[in-house]
Amino acid sequence: MSERDATLRGYVGYAMKRAFNAIQSDLNATLAPFGLRMITYSCLTVIRDTPRLRQSQLADVLSIERPNLVLILDELERAELVERTRAPNDRRAYELTVTLKGRRLCDRAGDAVRDHDLRMVAGLSEEERLVLDTALRRIERNGRTTDDRTAHSERG
Amino acid sequence: MSERDATLRGYVGYAMKRAFNAIQSDLNATLAPFGLRMITYSCLTVIRDTPRLRQSQLADVLSIERPNLVLILDELERAELVERTRAPNDRRAYELTVTLKGRRLCDRAGDAVRDHDLRMVAGLSEEERLVLDTALRRIERNGRTTDDRTAHSERG
DNA sequence: TATTGTTATACTCTATAACTATA
């Protein structure tokens, strides 16, 4: 049974896209009962873990553009999971905090997400999971270095 | 230096998203000089590799919806890389073929994509790359089985 | 009736420019 995407299967990028689609789909199904999506769960978690986090810092951490974060935080605030409070020293900025309700939801959703994550790597040995994690970090890093290369060659 | 996304870093899915973003960004930069995107390159390659491929089959192979494929093929046909010809036995269907121009572009772009793919896994040993590939396939497969589970529980 | 390709449409995600209020 020769697969029609045999050539593409030779690329790590193709396998990665298919694997990531599987994860994304299962994760969104996992989070839907909590009224969360991938990005809102990610924001909620980072805010809970980081005291006095500002919007621009959160955008940096999650590699999303500042304008796109605004609507996400509006959504979390409307759901009473997160609050924006003025920073005392800089009246331009907001400090982000989770509400009690937000903390509780984050905990419960976190359990579900951990289950989901384990489900996705089921059948892989502990060592294989370790190698996978190493490889993914390395690929992310390789991407940053080729970013630089591209930026330089575009400038000159 | 405690990272603010430490909790998220514990998930394979989070590492995968970041790694895939890096790949996607580098791949699109790689393909832009050829006038191609990830999806158009994928279509071009599968069509070149598969004689008498039909649109619905291509959509199945690449897991994209039939309506979305129409515009992609319009784009490839406008660029004179691919042709739609009526299937002799079934006048509803089209058979897809690459033109000579399409074949040549696919070859040249393929070289660039292979370079890109190797760049992304630079620093990983041959064994680590093998484990990575195994793991990604496994995750994709795990996603399909939880799809089934979801579908069943949704039905009853 | 079912299938192939198509149209129309809508929703999410992402990216950029320009604005406001502060610094």
Next chain:
DNA sequence: TATAGTTATAGAGTATAACAATA
């Protein structure tokens, strides 16, 4: 002048319903 958050907007990518032609 530069920065934090915001608004408006536009481009991808993705998903579904409904249609015409054909099986």
